[in-house]
Amino acid sequence: MEAWIFFPVTYVSDRPLPQVWPLPASVYDRATGQAAFAHALEQMEFAESLGFDGVDVAEHHYAAASLTPNPTVMAGAVSQRIKKARIAMLGSTVPLTNPVRVAEEYAILDNLTGGRLVAGMLRGTPNEFLTYGTNSDESRAMYEEGVQLVIKAWTEPEPFGWQGRHYQYRTVSVWPRPLQEPHPPVLVSGNSADAATFAGRTRLMMGLSFMPVHLAARQTALYRQTAARAGWEPGAMDMLYRGFIHVAETDEQAAAEVAHTYWKVPEGTPQPAPEVQPSYSAEAAAPDAGGVATAERAAVEANTSRALSGEQFAKMGLQFCGSPDTVFAQIERLRDETGIGIIDFVFQGPSLPHAMLMRSLELFGRHVLPRMHEL
């Protein structure tokens, strides 16, 4: 198996932050924000030295959990630090952007990384659609079209026009071209039935996030079935699972650190008054009915604009948590029940300090990663 590591570039504050989305800029401390970038770069270099196979970043807006609203900019910096591991965009949120721009930016990254880019393209969660005023009812259609347009922009050698449903271009001719031929591996989300079907039908890599193992198994089965109907067979390395992780010397210590540090919501954290919370969530989530709620979507559905509380996180639990032996057993179970070949670990709890993250990372790198590579 391969182990990748996700860097949300989290704003880790020792002061209470309002549990709201969007998070007001008035509570932002510039030094804390800058430290998040420095820590992420230090952590990813350490991760590569430990033998991680991939490093990835993602797009999120207006929140402390992630300071990379344009993850491509961050990946440009990553490309100058990470020399061997794959660099994955997991990814740009296609309905929020210009797909041709995504094709252009990713092509730059593929050149900067010497062809180590994995091109993840995601749809976004309901709160992300509020960022630039994306119509959530149209977001799936925009997303599926946008992905096809990006691939066309990479593979069509002559200038072309695109007459879509949601995108229209009279002239597309992307320079630079990606270094990988015909293009970098493309990963799309598989968190809902629609999404897993799209991934299988279009012969793309599929990524799952934060869901319990039995639901992940359901999604990978659906992906394989759809792929078989489209005439191909996905391998383990076509499937990625993203989950939170925390490793300590013992299970008890890991649980205590998660309870008190990883998800900690400081006492007295202000909560938004119910009357100011927008009520878009049911509508926003409707197109995906029957899908599997991600952590973010669950949070939005449960409580409109509120960010995930520590309590909610703790109740959901981390997907991988405990001593190195325990975590390895959790990884084996995921592999056995889903056939997934890549796990994308989120070491960064919303309130986990840098030093504790580095220790969790080191324990994983020394005692779990070598065994995971044997799987």
Added chain:
Amino acid sequence: MFEEDHVEADGFRIRFASAGAGDGAPLVHLHGAGGLELTPAHDLLARDRRVIAFEMPGFGDSPANTRHQRMPDLARTMLEAVTALGIETFDLMGTSFGGKAALWTTLLAPERVSALVLEAPAAIRPEGHAPPQAATAEEFAALFHAHPERVPPRPLPDPALREKTWPLVMRLMAPDRDAELEDAMGSLQVPVLAVFGDRDRVIPPEMGRIYKRLLPSCHLLFVYDAGHAISTDRPEAFTEAVADFLARHERFVVSQRSTMLFP
């Protein structure tokens, strides 16, 4: 509403459907191998111009066409049919098989064609390309449409009709790569719009780039989520691009869509 009529040209009695009126050049349409079939795109295009959709000799109820041996023969007849309608200059659109006929028509009289639209043209095909076959009505729909479930069910083409037209189609379509045609395309100065559905299962949309390379003034356009039958699968999308191209030719790359929300 399209109305039917006939015109005598080059010894053939040629059926056509026409509708619309406008200040600009009329649009002449040459159909695919299945014969004349009006689509929603015809109605949309006829809102701003006169549209004349011919039924080429040998198709539909017309007698078997054994006279035309090569595509330029058919193109010459169609040019005479346009002349017989009293039309000097015109816009031309060819669909699939009709794309090759339209290319030859334009090559024979480039001074008379203002602009050429090729819809999923079949003039250039991969070497050894086997025309895809459909044994059932369901397979037929799946071959031509990106979403066969969205088109009304219809029976397979009448075998007798196919027996009559297919020898003509095969004869005039050959060869897969027509050196004479491709050489001539290199000096054609008429602006061309080559349109392919990104889910075309009959003619690979990758053929589009060859038109782009060969023709001095060619714009390649992909219609998203359309199969071979672009004008049925995405009529509004197809028509918008075609009408804009016919109105502005190469200048249609300059966007005129307003982004202003409020003054």
